[in-house]
Amino acid sequence: MEITPSADAPDFALSPDPPIRSRRVAVLRLVRTALSGLVWFAIVVILLGVGAAAGSTAVWATDAKVPPQVAAFLRRTGVAMPVRAVQVEQAPVKSGLYDRELVTGIYDRASPSIVEITTSRGERRGSGSGVLISPNGTVLTNYHVVRDATSIEVTLLDHTRLVATMLGRDPQDDIAFLRLEDAPPSLQTLTLGDSDELRPGELAIAIGNPIGLDRSISVGVISGLGRTLRDGDRPMRHIIQTDATLNPGNSGGALLNAAGEVIGITNAIERAAGRTGFGGIGYAVPSSSVKRFADRLLAGEHIRHAWLGISGQDVTPSAARELGVTVSRGVAIGSVVGVGPAARAGLRKGDVITAVDRAPVETMDAFGAYLDRRYRPGDRVTLTISRGSETIETMATLEPWPEGDMAP
Structure with missing residues (x-):
């Protein structure tokens, strides 16, 4: 100047x-x-x-x-x-979080790997997003995008439309892998990053197809980690929270970090009662959940998670007084499914689970996450129970989550 x-x-x-x-x-x-x-x-x-x-x-x-x-x-x-x-x-100035060159560069590299997914369920049609993760035409998306679909069509960057079939699915983590039929060679793909290394405040970039607007980008931050969502009574654990704008159609799209790696698959938004549109709280399935079962999903498996068959609430000192229990921490059982693993192990409504594998239990979310990460259906788990003045140790054999929403 x-x-x-x-x-x-x-x-x-x-x-x-x-x-x-x-x-x-x-x-x-x-x-x-x-x-x-x-x-x-x-x-x-x-x-x-x-x-x-x-x-x-x-x-x-x-x-x-x-x-x-x-x-x-x-x-x-x-x-x-x-x-x-x-x-x-003047020295170059960056406006804090937003770095234009970084974000536009990530978009240029990543957007060709974002696809649009169109589904048919009888006369009903739906749409969502997906991410190309292998050059031979493997697409990662949310299970709810393709659930019960009678036909699946994928649209590439150049508007080529290809038929897709489902490979593997993990309904509880809301993950599905698709295979493109007659895919062109050397498709541009994205790499899965490490969501376990995320910290709140990091850059988060969402790319998807909201309301059919192909390859739209929004920018925000990682707002929170380890959230638990519920699809009916079925929990989705370890979820990423972001304030990057999401709308219907973003489901199955990519949530990227500052390196342009996929650290989540966007799948849900929080809506305040009586309001429509994005309210500043969006969610994504972490890449760690995708990686956990990737080999089995690519092999065409249907992933089933371990199930105990109870509902419960956190025990705190104040809750203990209200519940009339003698312990100040743990999970108080609110209901037991009559034909489930907990019932077969002798657990009752009003029992308090104080330890799992002799390690203290603090919250229902932490207890459920522990079972989900450490066990498969058919595994046996050791539970310590407080019942009145008694302390009981019992073994429960975990089962697969029921297909419907009959049980917590």
């Missing part, structure tokens, strides 16, 4: 007591002088402000007239004396 003062700027000093007939001229000179001083003062303020805020360097040229009052002010403030023009060199 270059600021060039007028070459004929007048001095501030005026001759005293001008003649009557010259007063108009004197007034005009006074106005000119005041304006000139204001201009110089503004220049100095700007220079001081820019220098302080951006770490800029002022480089002055030669031979310009500076009012003495301005010169004195500059000397007092320690600013170099200007003599003709100023050139300010």
Whole structure:
């Protein structure tokens, strides 16, 4: 930036007591002088402000007239004396979180790997998003996007439409793998990142097809980790929360980190009662859940998660008084499915689970997440139960979650 003062700027000093007939001229000179001083003062303020805020360097040229009052002010403030023009060199400025070059670069690399998915269920049609994860045409999406579909069609970047079939599915984690039929060679793909390394506040970029607007991008942050959502009574665990804008059609799309890696598959939004549209809270299935069963899903398996067959609530000191239990932490059983694993192990409504595998139980979410991560259907788990004044240790054989929503 270059600021060039007028070459004929007048001095501030005026001759005293001008003649009557010259007063108009004197007034005009006074106005000119005041304006000139204001201009110089503004220049100095700007220079001081820019220098302080951006770490800029002022480089002055030669031979310009500076009012003495301005010169004195500059000397007092320690600013170099200007003599003709100023050139300010500013360091590159990034607006905090948002880095335009980074985000646009990620979009350019990632968006060709985002596909649109169209499904038919009889006369009903639906749409969503998917992510190409292998050059031979494997697509990762949400299970709910393709659930019960009688036909699945995938649209690529160049508008090519291909038929897809389901490979494997994990309904509880809301994950499905599709295979494209007659896929062109060397499709551009995205890499799965490590969602376990995420921290709240990190950059989050969502790309998908909201309401049919193909390959739309929104930018936000990771707002929270380890959330639990419920599809009916069936929990989805370890969910990522983000404020990147999501809308219907984003389901199955990519949530990317600052390296352009897929760290989540966007699958849900939170809506306040009586409101429509995005309210600032969106969710994504973490890439760690995808990786956990990836080999089995690619082999065409239907993933079933371990199920105990209870509902419960956290026990805190205040809840313990209300429930009339003698322990101050654990999970108080609210209901037991009559034909489930917990019932077969002798658990009852009102029991408090205080430990699993002899490790303390603090919350229902933590207890459920532990069973989900550590066990498969058919495995046996050791539970410690508080019942009245008794402490009981029992073994339960876990079963697959029922296909319907009959049980917690």
